[in-house]
Amino acid sequence: GDHLALLNVFNEWRESGYSTAWCYENFVQIRSMRRARDIREQLEGLCERVEIPPSSSPHDHDVVAKALTAGFFYNTAKLQKNGTYKTVKNAHTVAVHPSSALFKEEMPPRWLLYHELVFTSKEFMRQCLVIQPAWLVEIAPHYYTSADVKEAAGKKKLPNAKAAAGAG
Numbered sequence: 001g002d003h004l005a006l007l008n009v010f011n012e013w014r015e016s017g018y019s020t021a022w023c024y025e026n027f028v029q030i031r032s033m034r035r036a037r038d039i040r041e042q043l044e045g046l047c048e049r050v051e052i053p054p055s056s057s058p059h060d061h062d063v064v065a066k067a068l069t070a071g072f073f074y075n076t077a078k079l080q081k082n083g084t085y086k087t088v089k090n091a092h093t094v095a096v097h098p099s100s101a102l103f104k105e106e107m108p109p110r111w112l113l114y115h116e117l118v119f120t121s122k123e124f125m126r127q128c129l130v131i132q133p134a135w136l137v138e139i140a141p142h143y144y145t146s147a148d149v150k151e152a153a154g155k156k157k158l159p160n161a162k163a164a165a166g167a168g
Helices: 002-015 020-025 030-049 061-072 133-139 161-166
Strands: 076-079 085-087 093-096 111-119 123-130
Touching: 002 020, 002 030, 002 061, 002 123, 020 030, 061 111, 061 123, 061 133, 085 093, 093 111
Parallel strands: 093 123
Antiparallel strands: 076 085, 076 111, 111 123
16 A cells, blocks of 8 residues: 555665665655654654553554554545445545555455545545455444444455446
């Protein structure tokens, strides 16, 4: 997903010693990277203040995905049989933004978390992340019920990206 791609970019920049040249060579805005570093340092400081020990699982993407799900649990969408996505709680039809790494997936993910919706020619999800529906009930039981995230019993085949692109 897009969030994990951005995390990988940050980690590469950190491995470069926070190099300005690395940003130029990789067409990344140095100002945005510095802001991300500042926020990361703020979060580290807050964790220290409340005595949360630092931990790192660089290859455990589920930990990162669950943390993002905890913060953005309201922003979820499910793939429909016709190839479109609908937001889980209010059933708005949305699409993956063309800038997303998930835009032209051959097998579109069934469940997505998104950072924001933008409306241009249609309503698009930006900064998408593949999630497991069970996480929603686990992380936000005050908001989601098992019925909200119930998968179709028959595990019917969902459309491929080509069919989905033609829809909507």
